[in-house]
Ligand code: FES
């Protein structure tokens with residue numbers, strides 16, 4: 001491990017208690033920074049499994065991974081495998097994924113239990129979808145014929161379905177899910193995330209710590225340098241001679257919530273609210289807005305969809321009513337179109353519309369990037385032992401018109417960066433370099449901007465709450 005170093009780094013006086021000093025300096029969460037050991041030390045990774053992943057509510061699946069009765073999928077966290085089963089239309093159960101006879105996992109990857117029978121492939125013991133034992137072959141041979149059903153029932157894990165996610169908690173006495181989710185509950189309800197279903201879902205392994213990967217999306221401070229095509233003023237400041245200017249991402253609001261959650265968004269500084277960098281005539285504005293939306297539609301292939309741009313372009317040449325603006329008119333058209341199709345949409349309040357294009361952080365490892373009735377969902381999973389590796393996933397989801405049957409969500413493993421759009425490719429391209437730099441013995445801490453990187457600090461403080469209790 002990175003042993004406790006005699007060299008001290010600036011600690012927050014409020015946090016430099018005796019309790020915090022029993023940690024190596026490189027593990028410390030500082031007032032405006034974090035020690036590098038949190039990303040690179042295998043002992044820290046071990047502590048995260050022991051104290052965080054074993055006790056925190058975490059997203060194990062989306063419900064559309066197991067849409068039909070008898071469908072199952074598996075969720076792996078560290079060395080633990082959890083089996084998630086669709087019992088009936090309204091019930092999903094989570095079980096430890098093992099056969100009580102001699103250990104075989106009862107589900108592998110994802111699949112379907114035909115006839116509602118969970119059959120162990122080794123010696124054929126069988127359960128129903130509720131986890132009740134139904135067949136022990138040669139039962140008389142066990143416990144002198146006195147084997148109890150309860151001894152060999154499948155072992156359930158605490159789970160909750162919310163916002164289209166299946167959350168699980170491996171703690172036998174978990175903290176209240178309602179307390180955990182409270183800071184996000186209203187928002188996730190208002191954006192109808194629970195009604196959103198799969199369009200695509202991709203997964204890749206990245207040579208960086210799981211926190212490095214997710215923190216790439218905890219702020220928009222990186223946009224000027226990493227995504228110069230998205231921020232023309234910032235691009236000229238970073239790569240040109242421009243001294244300063246109205247960078248769009250400077251105007252975002254960052255809110256850190258309890259339990260490590262948080263959010264950043266444009267509010268009334270979004271194109272939907274008519275906010276643009278250089279105002280032009282309405283027709284120019286429409287082309288500019290379409291081109292800008294296309295950067296996301298093509299560059300990510302999620303959040304903003306081609307159909308959204310086609311809808312915007314129907315406003316070409318139309319006279320806008322006085323007192324409105326293009327963004328507002330587009331929003332009105334989206335709701336009108338969705339209503340005709342009975343397609344669920346986010347609550348049409350200025351507060352919620354101001355969060356389109358923003359990012360919501362759900363502790364410990366999920367992000368929701370919201371648009372109108374659609375979203376990109378990111379999840380990062382730690383490697384079981386190696387702090388320098390993680391698995392990163394992107395899902396594109398949206399609400400569908402009433403009555404449309406959506407396909408079962410199945411993950412696609414990708415190895416070629418070209419299989420994701422330009423925007424995530426730019427983000428993910430930084431990450432191996434970040435991890436390499438964090439391992440430098442010359443580096444002791446990362447510095448965090450007080451406002452624009454506050455969600456990172458908030459996440460680390462919550463992580464410490466788990467690790468230190
Ligand atoms: S290991 Fe499952 S029935 Fe034997």
Ligand SMILES: [Fe+2]
Pocket residue numbers: 216217222223226227423427
């Ligand atoms: Fe980015």
